[in-house]
Amino acid sequence: MGTTLHDVCRKTGFSTATVSRVINNSPLVTKRTRTRVLKAIKALGYHPSRAARTLSRKRSDMLAVIFPEIASGFYTEVLRGIDEIAAEHNFHLTTAFAHGQRDEHTLALQSLNEQWVAGLLILNLFEVSLPAEAVKLAAEQRVPVVSIDRPVRGPHVISISMDNIAGAAAMMNHLLAHGYRDIGIIRGPRGNYDADQRWLGCQQAAARAGVMLTEERIQQGTFVEGSGRLAMERWLDTGRPLPKAIFACNDAMAIGALEVLGERGVKVPEDVTVVGFDDVDSARHLALTTVRVPMRAMGRAAAEAAIKRILGGETQQQHVLATQLVVRRSCGCDPKKSKTVAGGDRMKG
Amino acid sequence: MGTTLHDVCRKTGFSTATVSRVINNSPLVTKRTRTRVLKAIKALGYHPSRAARTLSRKRSDMLAVIFPEIASGFYTEVLRGIDEIAAEHNFHLTTAFAHGQRDEHTLALQSLNEQWVAGLLILNLFEVSLPAEAVKLAAEQRVPVVSIDRPVRGPHVISISMDNIAGAAAMMNHLLAHGYRDIGIIRGPRGNYDADQRWLGCQQAAARAGVMLTEERIQQGTFVEGSGRLAMERWLDTGRPLPKAIFACNDAMAIGALEVLGERGVKVPEDVTVVGFDDVDSARHLALTTVRVPMRAMGRAAAEAAIKRILGGETQQQHVLATQLVVRRSCGCDPKKSKTVAGGDRMKG
DNA sequence: ATGAAAGCGCTAACAT
DNA sequence: ATGTTAGCGCTTTCAT
Numbered sequence: 001m002g003t004t005l006h007d008v009c010r011k012t013g014f015s016t017a018t019v020s021r022v023i024n025n026s027p028l029v030t031k032r033t034r035t036r037v038l039k040a041i042k043a044l045g046y047h048p049s050r051a052a053r054t055l056s057r058k059r060s061d062m063l064a065v066i067f068p069e070i071a072s073g074f075y076t077e078v079l080r081g082i083d084e085i086a087a088e089h090n091f092h093l094t095t096a097f098a099h100g101q102r103d104e105h106t107l108a109l110q111s112l113n114e115q116w117v118a119g120l121l122i123l124n125l126f127e128v129s130l131p132a133e134a135v136k137l138a139a140e141q142r143v144p145v146v147s148i149d150r151p152v153r154g155p156h157v158i159s160i161s162m163d164n165i166a167g168a169a170a171m172m173n174h175l176l177a178h179g180y181r182d183i184g185i186i187r188g189p190r191g192n193y194d195a196d197q198r199w200l201g202c203q204q205a206a207a208r209a210g211v212m213l214t215e216e217r218i219q220q221g222t223f224v225e226g227s228g229r230l231a232m233e234r235w236l237d238t239g240r241p242l243p244k245a246i247f248a249c250n251d252a253m254a255i256g257a258l259e260v261l262g263e264r265g266v267k268v269p270e271d272v273t274v275v276g277f278d279d280v281d282s283a284r285h286l287a288l289t290t291v292r293v294p295m296r297a298m299g300r301a302a303a304e305a306a307i308k309r310i311l312g313g314e315t316q317q318q319h320v321l322a323t324q325l326v327v328r329r330s331c332g333c334d335p336k337k338s339k340t341v342a343g344g345d346r347m348k349g
Numbered sequence: 350m351g352t353t354l355h356d357v358c359r360k361t362g363f364s365t366a367t368v369s370r371v372i373n374n375s376p377l378v379t380k381r382t383r384t385r386v387l388k389a390i391k392a393l394g395y396h397p398s399r400a401a402r403t404l405s406r407k408r409s410d411m412l413a414v415i416f417p418e419i420a421s422g423f424y425t426e427v428l429r430g431i432d433e434i435a436a437e438h439n440f441h442l443t444t445a446f447a448h449g450q451r452d453e454h455t456l457a458l459q460s461l462n463e464q465w466v467a468g469l470l471i472l473n474l475f476e477v478s479l480p481a482e483a484v485k486l487a488a489e490q491r492v493p494v495v496s497i498d499r500p501v502r503g504p505h506v507i508s509i510s511m512d513n514i515a516g517a518a519a520m521m522n523h524l525l526a527h528g529y530r531d532i533g534i535i536r537g538p539r540g541n542y543d544a545d546q547r548w549l550g551c552q553q554a555a556a557r558a559g560v561m562l563t564e565e566r567i568q569q570g571t572f573v574e575g576s577g578r579l580a581m582e583r584w585l586d587t588g589r590p591l592p593k594a595i596f597a598c599n600d601a602m603a604i605g606a607l608e609v610l611g612e613r614g615v616k617v618p619e620d621v622t623v624v625g626f627d628d629v630d631s632a633r634h635l636a637l638t639t640v641r642v643p644m645r646a647m648g649r650a651a652a653e654a655a656i657k658r659i660l661g662g663e664t665q666q667q668h669v670l671a672t673q674l675v676v677r678r679s680c681g682c683d684p685k686k687s688k689t690v691a692g693g694d695r696m697k698g
Numbered sequence: 699a700t701g702a703a704a705g706c707g708c709t710a711a712c713a714t
Numbered sequence: 715a716t717g718t719t720a721g722c723g724c725t726t727t728c729a730t
Contacts, residue, residue, distance in 0.1 A: 002464075004723055015701045020725060028699060047462035051409070052723035054400035055706050062443075071429045071645075073420075073630075080420045083446050094411075094443045097432050113396035115351075255634060281422075282631045285604060296420075353707055364717045369709060377715060401707035404722050702729080706722105713718075 003046045011040045023048055054116065063306060064117040065095045066107045068124050073280045074295055075123065078148060081299020082121060089307050091118070105134060108145075112137045119306035123148040144309035146302045150193040151318055158309070160302045160319045164194055167291040167323030168201025168249070171275055174289075174325055175245050176209045178333055180273065183211065184243030186219045186231045186253050195223065198249045198277060217243055221253045228256025236264060242272050245331070251276035251283045251290055258286060258330075269332030279326055287329035294321045352395045360389045372397055403465065412655060413466040414444045415456045417473050422629045423644055424472065427497060430648020431470060438656050440467070454483060457494075461486045468655035472497040493658035495651045499542040500667055507658070509651045509668045513543055516640040516672030517550025517598070520624055523638075523674055524594050525558045527682055529622065532560065533592030535568045535580045535602050544572065547598045547626060566592055570602045577605025585613060591621050594680070600625035600632045600639055607635060607679075618681035628675055636678035643670045 008019045014037060021029050022037040029037075040046075054060045063086055067075050079095070086093050094117065096107045104122060111117045112134060120143060132154075138145045139156040151159040175183055185202055188195025206213045216238075219231035228248055235242055248254035254276030261268055268274050276283060279292035298321055305315045327333055357368045363386060370378050371386040378386075389395075403409045412435055416424050428444070435442050443466065445456045453471060460466045461483060469492060481503075487494045488505040500508040524532055534551055537544025555562045565587075568580035577597055584591055597603035603625030610617055617623050625632060628641035647670055654664045676682055 005725095006723080016724075017702080017726080018700055021700090024725085030699065033699080045462075047459075047464075049404070049723055050463040050465040051400050051403035052706090053725080055398070055404050055708085055722090056724040056726085058706070058725095060400070070432065071422075071425050073422075076420050076425045079444075080446070080448075083419065083444070084448065087445075087448075087451060092443055093445070094441055095428075095432070096436075096442070097429070099429075099433065099436075102436060110396075113394075114399040115396075116399040282634045285631045286634055354709095355707080365708075366710080366718080367716055370716085373709085379715065382715080398707055401722090402709080404706090404724085405708040405710085407709095407722070700730085702727105704725105704727085706725085709720105709722085711718100711720085714716085 003044045005046075005048070007044055008037065008040050008046050011044060012037055060116050060118050061091050062094050062117045063091050063119045063121060063303065064108070064111040065093055066098070066104050066111075066120065066122045067095070068098045068100070068104065070095075070097045074278065074293070077295035078123060078299035078302075081296035081301075082303040083299075084296075085300050085303035085307065091303075091307060108134050109137070112141065112143060115141065117143065118310045119143060120145045121148060121302050121306060122146065124150060144306045146306050148298055148302045151320075155317075158302075158305045158315060158317055158319075160298050160305065160321070161193075162293055162298065162321045162323050164197035164323070165201035165204065167277065167293075167325070168198040168247075169205040170201075170323070170325045171247060171277065171289075171291055172202050172205030173209075174327070174333075175247065175273070175275070175331070176205065176211065178331070180245040181211050182217075182244040183213070184217045184219065184235065184246045185213060186221045186228060186246065186248040186257065188221060188223045188249045188253075190220075192223065195249060202247065202249075216240070221248070223250050223252060225252045225256035225259075228253030229260050230256075232257040232260040236260070236266075242266070245273035245275070248274065248276050251278040251280045251288060254288055254290070254330075255282060255286065258288070268330055273331045275331050283326075284328070289328045289331040289333075290326050292324040292326050294323065297321055352393045354395075354397070356393055357386065357389050357395050360393060361386050409465050409467050410440050411443050411466045412440050412468045412470060412652065413457070413460040414442055415447070415453050415460075415469070415471045416444070417447045417449070417453065419444075419446045423627065423642070426644035427472060427648035427651075430645035430650075431652040432648075433645075434649050434652035434656065440652075440656060457483050458486070461490065461492060464490065466492065467659045468492060469494045470497060470651050470655060471495065473499060493655045495655050497647055497651045500669075504666075507651075507654045507664060507666055507668075509647050509654065509670070510542075511642055511647065511670045511672050513546035513672070514550035514553065516626065516642075516674075517547040517596075518554040519550075519672070519674045520596060520626065520638075520640055521551050521554030522558075523676070523682075524596065524622070524624070524680070525554065525560065527680070529594040530560050531566075531593040532562070533566045533568065533584065533595045534562060535570045535577060535595065535597040535606065537570060537572045537598045537602075539569075541572065544598060551596065551598075565589070570597070572599050572601060574601045574605040574608075577602030578609050579605075581606040581609040585609070585615075591615070594622035594624070597623065597625050600627040600629045600637060603637055603639070603679075604631060604635065607637070617679055622680045624680050632675075633677070638677045638680040638682070639675050641673040641675050643672065646670055 005016050005019055009016055019037055022034050069075055098104050135156050145157045147157050147159040151161045187199045221227035221231050248257055254274055276288050276290040279290045283290045301319050308315050354365050354368055358365055368386055371383050418424055447453050484505050494506045496506055496508040500510045536548045570576035570580050597606055603623055625637050625639040628639045632639045650668050657664050
């Protein structure tokens with residue numbers, strides 16, 4: 001181990017400058033020199049030290065990926081997308097997951113402070129915007145910051161999000177088009193961006209159709225399975241008739257709801273229609289009608305934007321990716337004929 | 350940005366050595382000095398540069414995680430476990446996924462060659478053992494290599510695996526105990542470690558019970574959903590009666606099989622019992638009886654072993670974690686009474 | 699086209 | 715207890 005530039009110099013008789021030039025493909029070396037140096041490098045099994053390079057160049061090829069969690073299809077798919085693009089451009093990834101224990105801001109600030117990342121990809125910021133401190137720091141260091149999933153105001157942050165409103169509206173329109181008027185909603189947590197946007201989409205579609213989303217048709221959930229169970233139990237326990245269709249604003253809650261219905265012998269879709277949002281893996285197995293979220297594409301877009309900026313290019317500030325309605329058995333329609341697209345690839349510069 | 354040690358020196362009047370000592374919590378500084386230096390550090394917003402540190406110390410706090418894939422519950426959970434332990438010990442993670450495009454060996458060698466990782470965690474090596482080259486390199490650099498999922502021979506590699514044999518045997522015994530003798534197996538790909546071990550477990554249990562696993566009861570699968578579908582279709586298309594119970598050696602194949610059965614109107618568990626192995630997320634929703642694999646625990650064990658070695662401690666070479674039988678509706682038994690443990694935490698030193 | 703030399707920001711002997 | 719100094723392995727002016 002530990003063969004260094006100097007070893008190559010010693011072996012070839014060239015200076016560090018020349019050898020360095022060869023490594024970095026500088027055009028200022030003769031073909032002959034290059035060949036000889038490369039031969040020596042190969043013979044010695046030399047590889048430049050990343051730490052030394054980073055220190056000397058004052059830039060790295062590391063992208064920091066900071067997620068609240070990893071053990072979920074959503075995060076995994078986004079990471080997958082990021083990794084694809086990073087690999088393509090020879091960037092490396094360093095990942096950190098908050099797990100509700102550490103917080104994302106600290107993680108972000110650390111990688112910035114220690115100056116070892118070229119870009120920052122952050123998913124689902126807890127606050128509405130990154131702390132000014134981090135954004136400022138990143139801007140000073142010319143480290144692009146990409147906020148995935150949630151658009152962030154502020155001039156120095158790129159954001160990649162999806163068209164939640166169009167997705168939710170498309171789902172509502174699908175239900176409305178199939179004659180449902182008595183629609184119950186299990187919405188996500190207030191203050192959560194996706195939840196609020198989806199709720200907006202529901203309201204807009206309902207309003208346009210002249211359908212009332214009355215108080216007793218709305219249940220508050222938290223985007224986790226248990227909250228879907230709870231919501232459904234509350235409905236069933238009122239004694240009032242269930243809505244004809246139930247739109248859980250994410251699949252996890254829809255799955256929780258389905259479980260309760262199954263336990264109580266309520267048949268889906270015969271007795272009630274249940275639909276979700278996200279299109280997680282299980283949704284397919286449960287034949288759940290849902291809205292597909294372009295997770296991998298979001299990851300790819302995020303990495304692409306970051307790398308473009310790092311390499312000195314320009315990118316739009318906000319990318320909004322389309323969602324897609326996926327019709328399966330749980331809404332009682334014919335899946336064949338109605339797989340339609342909701343929302344378009346919009347870009348706001 | 351870019352405040353350095355020197356800035357702190359200038360501000361406090363102390364030398365780089367003293368300031369460095371403060372940063373590194375050396376006991377050779379007076380309380381008073383420490384306080385003053387810390388104050389200056391805070392005032393300046395100073396943070397040591399990771400690249401400089403790594404270069405100077407000749408060691409890093411990076412763990413490289415090299416997986417064949419990420420978009421699957423299995424890898425995700427392992428990564429989750431690794432991350433938990435890494436965070437606990439203030440280690441950082443750098444991840445690389447092969448995606449069938451890049452190969453794991455190259456990825457592993459690169460991080461070793463560039464000398465920027467303190468440990469290597471590799472999942473599911475394609476070859477039976479790491480290439481000697483990489484192992485040698487790692488050993489020279491005192492970089493521990495941990496092979497997750499597959500035990501690796503060779504003195505310099507730690508391996509973390511699960512008790513596939515006991516798990517498969519436990520499943521077989523469960524079926525046998527419930528009176529099944531006509532058991533079909535969809536096995537995994539030959540040459541795949543997990544597949545071969547599970548198959549061994551099946552055979553052992555069958556042999557002990559004096560049950561024949563005849564040729565026509567065995568289907569070859571590849572551990573992916575489609576291969577489970579295919580296997581089931583082949584069975585159904587022979588016209589012969591289906592086995593009474595079908596043990597798909599992973600959940601993906603079991604899910605594929607369930608799909609086909611559903612499509613053809615064969616009821617589970619009324620007409621046929623289907624069980625799997627892994628306990629992926631969907632298994633719960635499908636009420637699939639299966640064998641739980643300690644994914645997160647494997648990740649934790651891997652990171653723990655690596656870090657222990659890095660910090661100069663000793664660890665066993667081979668860790669084998671227990672699997673657990675999870676009984677659900679798909680085998681027609683009462684889930685309540687038979688959630689049992691299969692295999693024990695064994696350690697071979 | 700090549701080389702000499704000065705850093706990059708930190709750590710760690712060694713000296714005091 | 716603190717300071718001096720020589721690297722760590724590379725890149726990058728500035729000469730030649």
